[in-house]
Structures are given as C-alpha cells and as structure tokens.
Amino acid sequence: MLVVMQSGASAAQVETVRQRIEAMGLKAHVMPGAERTAIGVTGNTGPIDPTSIANLSGVKEVVRVTKPFKLVSREMRAESTVVEVAGARFGAAEFPVIAGPCAVESEAQALGIAHAVRAAGAQLFRGGAFKPRTSPYSFQGLGREGLAILKRVRAETGLGIVTEALDTETLEQVAEVADMVQIGARNMQNFSLLRRAGRCGKPVLLKRGMSATVEELLMSAEYLLAEGNRQVVLCERGVRTFADHSRNTLDLSAVVVVQELSHLPIVVDPSHGTGRRDQVGPLARAALAVGCNGLMIEVHHDPDRALSDGAQSLGLQGFEGVMAELRALASTLGRQLQPVPSFP
Ligand code: PEP
Numbered sequence: 001m002l003v004v005m006q007s008g009a010s011a012a013q014v015e016t017v018r019q020r021i022e023a024m025g026l027k028a029h030v031m032p033g034a035e036r037t038a039i040g041v042t043g044n045t046g047p048i049d050p051t052s053i054a055n056l057s058g059v060k061e062v063v064r065v066t067k068p069f070k071l072v073s074r075e076m077r078a079e080s081t082v083v084e085v086a087g088a089r090f091g092a093a094e095f096p097v098i099a100g101p102c103a104v105e106s107e108a109q110a111l112g113i114a115h116a117v118r119a120a121g122a123q124l125f126r127g128g129a130f131k132p133r134t135s136p137y138s139f140q141g142l143g144r145e146g147l148a149i150l151k152r153v154r155a156e157t158g159l160g161i162v163t164e165a166l167d168t169e170t171l172e173q174v175a176e177v178a179d180m181v182q183i184g185a186r187n188m189q190n191f192s193l194l195r196r197a198g199r200c201g202k203p204v205l206l207k208r209g210m211s212a213t214v215e216e217l218l219m220s221a222e223y224l225l226a227e228g229n230r231q232v233v234l235c236e237r238g239v240r241t242f243a244d245h246s247r248n249t250l251d252l253s254a255v256v257v258v259q260e261l262s263h264l265p266i267v268v269d270p271s272h273g274t275g276r277r278d279q280v281g282p283l284a285r286a287a288l289a290v291g292c293n294g295l296m297i298e299v300h301h302d303p304d305r306a307l308s309d310g311a312q313s314l315g316l317q318g319f320e321g322v323m324a325e326l327r328a329l330a331s332t333l334g335r336q337l338q339p340v341p342s343f344p
C-alpha cells in the first residue's frame with residue numbers, strides 16, 4: 001500500500017501517518033519526492049483497511065500496490081531514482097561507464113588499467129577482490145590484499161570503486177572500501193547477503209541471475225529497499241539460453257521492462273552478457289540506444305593473460321575505441337557520457 005501525501009503536507013502530518021502505520025504493526029517507508037512525500041507500507045500479510053489512514057490530515061490518497069514487488073515499483077514512486085556514486089549519476093540524463101578488470105591481480109595491474117580507463121572516460125573503476133569462480137581451482141581473487149589495492153586506486157586516480165561482496169562474512173570489509181557494493185549474478189537470490197547489503201550503508205549494484213526473470217530480479221532488489229537501502233542500481237548481464245555463439249544472451253528488452261516496472265536505474269554489462277571481446281562494443285552501443293542508465297565493461301591491459309574473463313575483456317586501446325563510438329552515438333541520442341570528475 002502507498003500513502004500519497006498532499007503536496008503541502010507538513011513534516012508533522014507525515015510523522016503522524018508514519019506513527020499510525022507503525023502502530024498497526026506495519027513498516028512505514030517515508031519517501032520524499034520533488035512534488036510530494038509518499039509513504040510505502042510493507043509488512044502486511046493480507047489486505048489493510050485504508051480508511052483509518054486515508055482520513056488523517058495531509059493525506060491525499062491511499063493506493064493499493066498491485067505488483068508483488070512494492071518499494072521498487074513505479075506504482076510506489078513515479079519519479080526515476082537517481083543513484084549517485086562518487087560523482088557518477090545513474091538514472092539521470094548522464095551515462096556513466098564503470099570499467100576495469102574482472103579481478104584485481106596486482107597493484108601495478110589495477111593502477112595501470114585505472115589510469116587508462118579514466119583517460120578514456122570511465123567514471124568508476126571495477127575490479128573483484130573476492131571472485132565467484134565456477135571451479136575451486138581457478139584464481140579466487142586477492143581477497144583483503146585486493147581491497148587494499150582498490151583503496152590505493154581510488155587515492156591515486158580519484159575513481160570511485162565498484163567491487164563484489166561474495167558472502168556475509170566479508171561484506172563489511174568490502175563495504176568499507178567500495179563506493180558501490182556489487183552483488184553478483186550467482187548471489188542474486190542469496191537473501192541473507194541481500195539483507196546485509198541492504199544495511200551496509202553503501203549503494204548496491206545488483207546483477208541479474210543467469211536464469212532469473214525480471215520479476216525475480218525486482219523481488220531481490222525489494223530485499224535491499226526493505227532494509228532501508230534505496231541506493232540500488234540493477235544490472236542486466238545476460239541469461240542462459242540455447243544460443244552458443246555467445247557466453248550468455250544479453251537481454252536488452254529487460255531494460256525496457258525494468259524501466260517500465262521500476263523507478264530504479266538499470267545498467268548493462270555487455271562483457272558478461274556476451275563473453276566475447278568482439279561483441280562487447282556493438283552490444284554496448286545497443287545498450288546505450290535502448291536507453292539504459294550506464295554500462296559496466298571489463299578491461300585488461302593484457303587480456304590474453306588475464307587471470308579471469310580474458311576472452312571478454314577489452315584491451316586498453318579497444319576500450320578507448322568503444323568509448324569514442326559511444327560518445328558519438330550518445331550525441332545523436334541527446335545523451336551525454338559524463339565528463340570524468342577532475343582530480344589533482
Ligand atoms: C563480475 O562482474 O566479474 C561477475 C562475476 O559478474 P556476474 O556476477 O554477472 O557473473
């Protein structure tokens with residue numbers, strides 16, 4: 001249920017409504033908007049009688065939310081949410097690009113790539129310190145040492161850091177360093193991890209599971225918002241299909257559907273979405289054209305020797321080329337790649 005306040009409603013009126021909701025044993029989520037404040041109500045197992053709230057002063061209307069996901073739905077909030085991460089804005093006219101290696105391999109590797117992607121126009125640096133690998137014998141990431149390297153990358157380049165939290169044990173360490181905590185495809189329905197990420201105090205990048213529907217993705221995002229974290233960006237990263245010409249099938253129609261159903265921004269990851277370097281640039285342009293809110297791209301200085309996901313990683317020059325093409329396309333679409341924040 002959603003309580004829509006009148007545009008001139010006072011803070012005291014909002015507070016009275018909040019208290020009435022909580023007194024009913026329900027949870028109130030106060031959402032101030034540009035026009036007026038709305039209050040999302042969750043925690044009910046059956047329908048709620050809205051009359052006792054509808055009659056309170058300052059209340060414009062009480063609306064039933066028909067979708068199974070509530071706080072993430074457009075019914076709950078018509079305006080698009082803008083998530084700001086170290087100066088990069090997701091969900092507005094800007095088009096931020098997150099770039100970097102799949103995994104942090106060494107300080108020299110991470111710093112070298114960070115300087116290069118920054119020069120090419122990326123706003124945020126990605127790199128995994130804790131890696132979810134299919135095989136237990138593959139490189140698992142540098143762990144804590146990787147996080148320390150990421151800290152130095154931010155100090156030296158000014159780029160905000162996006163890095164994955166793999167489990168509840170290491171989430172806090174990751175959140176301490178990350179400007180944005182990534183929840184990977186394999187963990188999209190790890191509900192205890194989602195609840196903790198919902199309380200971590202940092203923006204979250206939630207990747208779609210490889211066989212998850214859009215509704216399941218939005219239900220997972222609901223866990224984050226239900227815990228009080230509204231700084232959530234979704235990520236389409238491809239799903240499993242019968243097609244074998246790419247690692248996954250990048251589902252760009254999911255962008256359209258998510259933007260219709262939810263106020264949360266959605267970015268596209270054409271690297272995991274295709275698994276093939278030659279497909280990354282074309283699909284990155286398609287993602288921009290479909291109207292997504294940013295990109296995540298894997299870049300490595302020596303892709304053929306990368307410790308993970310080399311086949312889908314762009315080289316430094318390749319990334320520069322893709323950025324130039326995106327810039328040209330963005331201008332014809334009336335969008336702008338965000339200028340890189342200045343840094344001494
Ligand atoms: C990654 O971003 O490096 C990653 C492991 O992605 P995904 O969870 O989408 O497979």
Ligand code: MN
Pocket residue numbers: 102103272298308309
């Ligand atoms: Mn990867």
